Amino acid sequence: MKWTTLALTTLAAASRSRTAQAFVTHPKTSFGVRMMTSSSSSSLRANVNRLTEPSKVLMDTTDVFIFDCDGVIWRGDSLIEGIPETLEKLRDAGKKIFFVTNNSTKSRAGYKKKFDGLGLDVKAEEIFSSSFAAAAYFEQTKFKDSGKKVYIIGEIGICEELDMIGVPYIGGPDDNGKVADMGPGGKVVHDHDVGAVVVGFDRNMNYWKIQNAQLCINENPGCEFIATNLDAVTHLTDAQEWAGNGSMVGAIKGCTGQDPIVVGKPGPLMIDYIVDKYSIERARICMVGDRLDTDVLFGQNNGLRSVLVLSGVTSEEKLLSKDNEITPDYYCDSIVDFFVPASVSA
Numbered sequence: 001m002k003w004t005t006l007a008l009t010t011l012a013a014a015s016r017s018r019t020a021q022a023f024v025t026h027p028k029t030s031f032g033v034r035m036m037t038s039s040s041s042s043s044l045r046a047n048v049n050r051l052t053e054p055s056k057v058l059m060d061t062t063d064v065f066i067f068d069c070d071g072v073i074w075r076g077d078s079l080i081e082g083i084p085e086t087l088e089k090l091r092d093a094g095k096k097i098f099f100v101t102n103n104s105t106k107s108r109a110g111y112k113k114k115f116d117g118l119g120l121d122v123k124a125e126e127i128f129s130s131s132f133a134a135a136a137y138f139e140q141t142k143f144k145d146s147g148k149k150v151y152i153i154g155e156i157g158i159c160e161e162l163d164m165i166g167v168p169y170i171g172g173p174d175d176n177g178k179v180a181d182m183g184p185g186g187k188v189v190h191d192h193d194v195g196a197v198v199v200g201f202d203r204n205m206n207y208w209k210i211q212n213a214q215l216c217i218n219e220n221p222g223c224e225f226i227a228t229n230l231d232a233v234t235h236l237t238d239a240q241e242w243a244g245n246g247s248m249v250g251a252i253k254g255c256t257g258q259d260p261i262v263v264g265k266p267g268p269l270m271i272d273y274i275v276d277k278y279s280i281e282r283a284r285i286c287m288v289g290d291r292l293d294t295d296v297l298f299g300q301n302n303g304l305r306s307v308l309v310l311s312g313v314t315s316e317e318k319l320l321s322k323d324n325e326i327t328p329d330y331y332c333d334s335i336v337d338f339f340v341p342a343s344v345s346a
């Protein structure tokens with residue numbers, strides 16, 4: 001697999017200098033994410049278009065659809081209504097389809113099982129998870145040649161992806177439940193051979209892991225800080241929103257003063273990989289997601305068109321709010337509307 005030279009150069013430069021110039025503080029998450037600048041909120045609101053003529057403005061101008069998963073294809077473990085039929089129609093229309101998710105708790109193989117379990121016929125090579133993106137980053141930066149190992153805060157997905165490419169690692173689920181000795185003279189003894197810390201969503205985050213990551217990044221010369229994603233909230237149950245990987249990354253950012261290299265959305269790695277591997281023209285790609293600050297921004301930052309669906313975390317009210325500065329090209333209730341014109345309600 002190959003990343004584009006540009007992406008690698010950018011990442012390598014970011015890694016070396018730890019620069020935060022390409023990042024600004026997101027108003028909600030307070031983490032560094034790359035934002036599109038804008039002139040005024042009133043003009044942005046006027047530019048938000050409901051998808052009322054999908055055939056003309058979307059289907060005729062798009063060869064490739066990149067779908068976020070949670071909130072677009074499924075919610076938690078439930079398939080969103082009409083999705084199998086819509087994906088079939090897209091394939092029948094000759095569209096290429098990819099699935100890109102910031103959730104790092106599963107590997108690509110793990111996601112393939114999830115698609116299979118939901119009765120969706122999806123090929124493994126059509127799935128891009130941020131766990132895969134982390135592994136691809138290490139492969140392309142030839143991390144293995146450094147002789148170092150990776151420290152993982154995160155779940156099994158990252159471990160499985162690093163196993164696939166033979167990059168040595170420690171941590172992950174092995175550090176669940178660890179408690180630091182904080183008595184007199186107590187300390188966490190970290191591994192001086194750790195050359196990178198990866199932080200992905202971890203339902204078993206603990207203070208030992210934070211301290212170990214802090215020591216690796218602050219005390220091991222050149223140790224990289226990599227985030228699979230910066231999502232503020234995520235879906236664990238349908239009862240409420242839950243703290244996302246932004247909270248884990250924020251903990252490490254807070255004790256190191258470092259900005260991470262983000263390999264998931266809205267960073268460019270996954271789209272660069274897809275564009276490079278399949279020789280696709282960016283203007284003919286449409287990113288479809290339910291989040292403004294990851295999915296839509298991912299599309300905008302990378303020269304793609306974007307559609308926001310209201311089947312996930314973003315409400316129409318939030319989209320049209322004066323406080324929102326991220327504007328998709330179009331929005332609709334769900335991807336079912338790609339074939340059935342939505343009633344104009346905005």
Ligand SMILES: [Mg+2]
Nearest residue numbers: 068070071290
């Ligand atoms: Mg989503």
